[in-house]
Amino acid sequence: MSFAKSKFQHKKLPVNDLGLTYRDYEGALSTLCAGCGHDSISSAIVHACAELSIEPHKIAKMSGIGCSSKAPNYFLNNAHGFNSVHGRMPSVTTGANLANDDLTYIAMSGDGDSASIGLGQFAHVVRRQLNMVYIVANNGVYGLTKGQLAATADKGVKNKGGDLSLFTDIDLCTTALQMGASFVARCFSGDKAQLVPILKAAISHQGFAFIDIISPCVTFNNHPGSTRSYDYVQEHVATGAVTDFVPVKEEITTKIPAGQFEDICLHDGSVLRLHKVKNDYDTSNRYKAMNDIEEHKQKGEILTGLLYIDPTASTFHELNNTTDTPLNKIKQDLLCPGERVLGTINDSFR
Amino acid sequence: MMNSNVVNDFVVKFANTNGTGSASANNMFAKAIMRMGIPVSAKNIFPSNIQGAPTWYEVRINENNFLGRRGGKTEIVVAMNAQSFVADLEDVKDGGYLLYDSSKKLPEHLIHSNINYLGIPISAICLKEYKNPRQRQLFKNVIYVGALAALLEIEFDVLKTLVGDQFKGKEKLITPNIYALELGYQYATNHFSCPLRYKVERRDLIDNRIMVDGNTGCGLGAVYGGATVVGWYPITPSTSVIEKFASYCERLRIDPATGKKNFAIVQAEDELAAIGMAIGGGWNGARAFTATSGPGVSLMQEFLGLAYFAEIPVVLVNVQRAGPSTGMPTRTQQSDILSCAYASHGDTKHILLFPQSPAECFDMTAQAFDLSDRLQTPVIIMTDLDLGMNDHLSPPFLWNDKQKYDLGKVLSIRELDEAQNFGRYTDVDGDGICYRTLAGTHPSKGAFFTRGTSRNTKAVYSEKSEDYVENMQRLEKKYRTAATLMPKAEMSSGLSNAQIGLVYYGSSGQAINETKHLLQEKGFPVDLMRIKAFPFGNEIKPFIESHDMVFVIEQNRDGQMRMLLTNELEIDPAKLNPVLCYDGLSISAQEISDIVCTTMAKKQPKQEVV
Ligand SMILES: Cc1ncc(C[n+]2csc(CCOP(=O)(O)OP(=O)(O)O)c2C)c(N)n1
Ligand code: SF4
Numbered sequence: 004m005s006f007a008k009s010k011f012q013h014k015k016l017p018v019n020d021l022g023l024t025y026r027d028y029e030g031a032l033s034t035l036c037a038g039c040g041h042d043s044i045s046s047a048i049v050h051a052c053a054e055l056s057i058e059p060h061k062i063a064k065m066s067g068i069g070c071s072s073k074a075p076n077y078f079l080n081n082a083h084g085f086n087s088v089h090g091r092m093p094s095v096t097t098g099a100n101l102a103n104d105d106l107t108y109i110a111m112s113g114d115g116d117s118a119s120i121g122l123g124q125f126a127h128v129v130r131r132q133l134n135m136v137y138i139v140a141n142n143g144v145y146g147l148t149k150g151q152l153a154a155t156a157d158k159g160v161k162n163k164g165g166d167l168s169l170f171t172d173i174d175l176c177t178t179a180l181q182m183g184a185s186f187v188a189r190c191f192s193g194d195k196a197q198l199v200p201i202l203k204a205a206i207s208h209q210g211f212a213f214i215d216i217i218s219p220c221v222t223f224n225n226h227p228g229s230t231r232s233y234d235y236v237q238e239h240v241a242t243g244a245v246t247d248f249v250p251v252k253e254e255i256t257t258k259i260p261a262g263q264f265e266d267i268c269l270h271d272g273s274v275l276r277l278h279k280v281k282n283d284y285d286t287s288n289r290y291k292a293m294n295d296i297e298e299h300k301q302k303g304e305i306l307t308g309l310l311y312i313d314p315t316a317s318t319f320h321e322l323n324n325t326t327d328t329p330l331n332k333i334k335q336d337l338l339c340p341g342e343r344v345l346g347t348i349n350d351s352f353r
Numbered sequence: 354m355m356n357s358n359v360v361n362d363f364v365v366k367f368a369n370t371n372g373t374g375s376a377s378a379n380n381m382f383a384k385a386i387m388r389m390g391i392p393v394s395a396k397n398i399f400p401s402n403i404q405g406a407p408t409w410y411e412v413r414i415n416e417n418n419f420l421g422r423r424g425g426k427t428e429i430v431v432a433m434n435a436q437s438f439v440a441d442l443e444d445v446k447d448g449g450y451l452l453y454d455s456s457k458k459l460p461e462h463l464i465h466s467n468i469n470y471l472g473i474p475i476s477a478i479c480l481k482e483y484k485n486p487r488q489r490q491l492f493k494n495v496i497y498v499g500a501l502a503a504l505l506e507i508e509f510d511v512l513k514t515l516v517g518d519q520f521k522g523k524e525k526l527i528t529p530n531i532y533a534l535e536l537g538y539q540y541a542t543n544h545f546s547c548p549l550r551y552k553v554e555r556r557d558l559i560d561n562r563i564m565v566d567g568n569t570g571c572g573l574g575a576v577y578g579g580a581t582v583v584g585w586y587p588i589t590p591s592t593s594v595i596e597k598f599a600s601y602c603e604r605l606r607i608d609p610a611t612g613k614k615n616f617a618i619v620q621a622e623d624e625l626a627a628i629g630m631a632i633g634g635g636w637n638g639a640r641a642f643t644a645t646s647g648p649g650v651s652l653m654q655e656f657l658g659l660a661y662f663a664e665i666p667v668v669l670v671n672v673q674r675a676g677p678s679t680g681m682p683t684r685t686q687q688s689d690i691l692s693c694a695y696a697s698h699g700d701t702k703h704i705l706l707f708p709q710s711p712a713e714c715f716d717m718t719a720q721a722f723d724l725s726d727r728l729q730t731p732v733i734i735m736t737d738l739d740l741g742m743n744d745h746l747s748p749p750f751l752w753n754d755k756q757k758y759d760l761g762k763v764l765s766i767r768e769l770d771e772a773q774n775f776g777r778y779t780d781v782d783g784d785g786i787c788y789r790t791l792a793g794t795h796p797s798k799g800a801f802f803t804r805g806t807s808r809n810t811k812a813v814y815s816e817k818s819e820d821y822v823e824n825m826q827r828l829e830k831k832y833r834t835a836a837t838l839m840p841k842a843e844m845s846s847g848l849s850n851a852q853i854g855l856v857y858y859g860s861s862g863q864a865i866n867e868t869k870h871l872l873q874e875k876g877f878p879v880d881l882m883r884i885k886a887f888p889f890g891n892e893i894k895p896f897i898e899s900h901d902m903v904f905v906i907e908q909n910r911d912g913q914m915r916m917l918l919t920n921e922l923e924i925d926p927a928k929l930n931p932v933l934c935y936d937g938l939s940i941s942a943q944e945i946s947d948i949v950c951t952t953m954a955k956k957q958p959k960q961e962v963v
Contacts, residue, residue: 105793
């Protein structure tokens with residue numbers, strides 16, 4: 004369901020370079036559970052896009068199926084959206100991107116969507132280096148089908164129904180790094196200060212940008228025994244690099260000085276403490292990133308921040324040497340070789 | 354009788370080993386016949402193994418243009434495969450010929466008195482002539498073609514020109530190939546009395562026809578139809594559709610100024626992704642397609658349902674093979690009719706096109722993009738292995754430069770500016786087809802959410818029963834509109850007074866002229882109706898109703914087209930007699946006429962015994 008939102012805008016809302024306020028980047032009223040981490044992600048996307056001054060209609064919102072995949076309804080009303088089938092958003096986005104690479108592709112998926120039914124498509128879209136932002140709203144459970152364990156759930160955790168996760172979890176950041184993603188980050192949905200700049204950097208990145216966002220499911224995974232509950236994540240987050248996106252136009256410096264910590268108030272009122280800000284985190288080393296993820300996991304911590312970036316990576320279109328005009332805009336005279344050419348082709352079969 | 358000459362009406366079958374390079378020599382043989390103006394057809398019968406297994410190439414020469422598979426025993430067998438030798442020997446007709454490699458003597462028990470042996474010591478000749486083992490292997494094939502030229506009176510000059518054409522750009526290969534042809538030719542002239550009683554004679558019966566396979570037609574049709582986005586996953590027998598598309602694009606679709614490609618092809622990780630990519634491309638306004646066969650169609654079902662319900666244009670070329678499951682991957686069938694017509698769960702119906710020749714593979718593929726854009730729905734081209742992978746004599750590919758792509762109801766920025774009340778799923782024109790907008794068109798108008806879930810006419814998610822029912826009824830209406838846009842069924846002799854009506858579709862049409870002739874000879878005149886598309890047009894039911902006996906000819910076990918006809922047109926199933934062939938080989942006129950005759954005999958009133 005989506006509901007119409009009030010169109011009221013406060014006169015003093017700041018405007019961006021396009022003269023738009025962040026309200027122009029909003030979507031329909033959310034129907035997700037109150038307090039769902041996915042809504043925080045939507046709100047961060049609204050801020051990131053507004054601050055980057057992207058024309059909303061030049062964005063395509065892609066998703067699979069799940070609560071997380073519904074989220075694109077709740078941001079960017081003036082952008083086209085596509086809820087595809089469960090786990091197969093990557094292929095649809097690939098086709099859409101091939102047809103028109105003039106748009107910004109912001110894709111939203113869940114950990115069920117991407118790590119189970121869609122793991123194959125996830126791996127392949129990464130290795131094809133499609134120019135897109137791929138967000139997984141990771142809550143360790145299937146929200147929409149009411150609480151089954153996802154493949155990203157840590158071994159040994161229980162779901163609300165008491166089922167124990169017996170198997171090794173899939174770490175999507177590690178998978179993305181292995182598959183050659185040129186931008187990999189992990190965030191916490193409640194930490195807007197970290198999330199917005201990372202989203203901005205991901206959107207501006209030319210290439211495949213992956214962000215795994217720990218996004219607690221208040222309804223099915225916010226209980227003792229879960230490692231994706233607000234309480235658990237609050238206690239176990241370690242930040243790798245608090246990154247601020249530096250656009251070409253103006254320089255923004257990080258607000259959290261190295262070595263300090265900051266308490267951040269989440270939308271549900273709880274407080275998240277970000278530990279150990281490492282300004283000197285090396286974001287250019289793919290293998291070290293995988294190692295760091297694993298090391299923190301061993302300590303029971305979740306490493307957040309921008310974990311890896313290769314700003315020089317090529318995109319699928321560059322690798323494929325596709326024309327600069329979007330393929331959906333090329334006219335018939337350039338696509339159809341015409342009658343005369345067909346005559347010579349016929350002759351080759353005589 | 355036995356000794357009378359047979360001109361331009363016989364079958365030559367080559368038995369080879371896969372991977373020995375026989376394909377081009379065999380093809381040269383068939384093409385030489387065509388260049389002598391004589392109608393000819395060629396069929397590969399090959400195993401699904403890659404190397405070493407037996408393969409056959411069956412060439413039918415028939416100046417009446419009866420070019421379907423003839424069946425029955427063979428006049429001339431070229432037996433080059435030791436593994437299948439005994440079976441190949443059994444395949445020779447009484448009084449027919451067996452051409453074999455006599456480098457080793459044949460054991461006594463393989464000498465049959467009713468057939469003629471043409472032993473040529475091919476291996477021995479090659480051993481003497483060529484040092485390189487690969488050359489020894491390759492030239493064997495050319496040598497027997499040379500021998501056949503002498504034996505059947507194929508004009509040697511025609512062969513020479515063919516070699517020249519075949520090796521254009523690799524001129525060094527021309528002389529040795531002609532030499533090999535001459536070796537065979539000389540041996541046959543010196544050792545046998547040439548020509549045999551089966552021989553060819555120049556005619557002028559080809560007109561402007563070409564010899565080509567259907568997959569080339571589909572691939573090229575997609576180039577002409579303006580396809581730019583392709584997702585695909587390899588599967589026999591559809592692979593060469595994409596390979597041909599790719600190679601023509603490499604030649605014809607590179608921007609001369611920048612060297613960049615005006616197309617994008619992705620070899621996907623599987624068929625789920627292949628159709629997903631095509632759907633993504635179609636959603637974003639590019640002409641997008643994929644090609645697959647049975648198992649791939651199964652995997653694509655969920656996505657086809659999405660494209661149907663969300664109303665996204667996409668083209669799928671289904672080169673059918675024998676199922677179910679992996680079935681016989683390299684044998685032909687028409688057994689995906691129902692799984693394509695109703696692909697996916699829920700009430701879905703898809704548009705199907707049934708090409709009969711490579712030229713129609715071209716036309717229908719190009720046309721499919723217009724239909725799919727116009728109707729905003731998947732269009733499936735139902736070809737098959739026989740049509741797709743075998744060379745057929747076909748009318749040439751035709752394109753008229755006046756033909757303009759029909760992109761359907763896509764609103765431009767200007768039209769959106771003027772639009773009062775855009776609703777993505779609002780039936781403005783009453784034909785069931787709504788207006789769509791493409792992402793990025795307008796800053797504040799026309800954006801909507803595409804989804805597979807129920808919604809109202811404004812594309813807003815809705816589980817209200819009225820909204821759902823309205824939408825489903827509109828889709829049904831769109832379907833009726835589609836029926837008016839489809840190519841009409843082709844009736845051979847209109848609604849004449851013939852008692853029997855034959856209904857057929859797709860590649861079964863190759864056998865139909867001969868079927869008509871055979872039945873006529875047996876005293877059964879027939880009318881013909883060829884179905885070219887689904888949904889069915891208004892012309893189909895009256896044809897069926899106006900004939901006492903109607904036979905539906907198809908290449909599957911369950912009579913799938915018959916089911917579709919009875920289901921969609923509410924025809925009494927008893928009215929439609931199935932004529933089925935599903936052994937994986939393409940249907941022959943003899944098989945069809947036998948079934949028709951048997952059924953007719955049963956229907957004849959029994960003679961009273963006094
Ligand atoms: C082919 C298919 N199988 C199963 C489902 C049912 N299904 C819908 S959402 C979902 C899981 C969603 O979980 P996740 O991606 O983690 O998203 P969340 O709801 O937790 O945000 C499942 C299994 C489906 N829609 N399609
Ligand atoms: S069930 Fe969980 S994931 Fe779904 S909306 Fe509610 S809180 Fe969010």
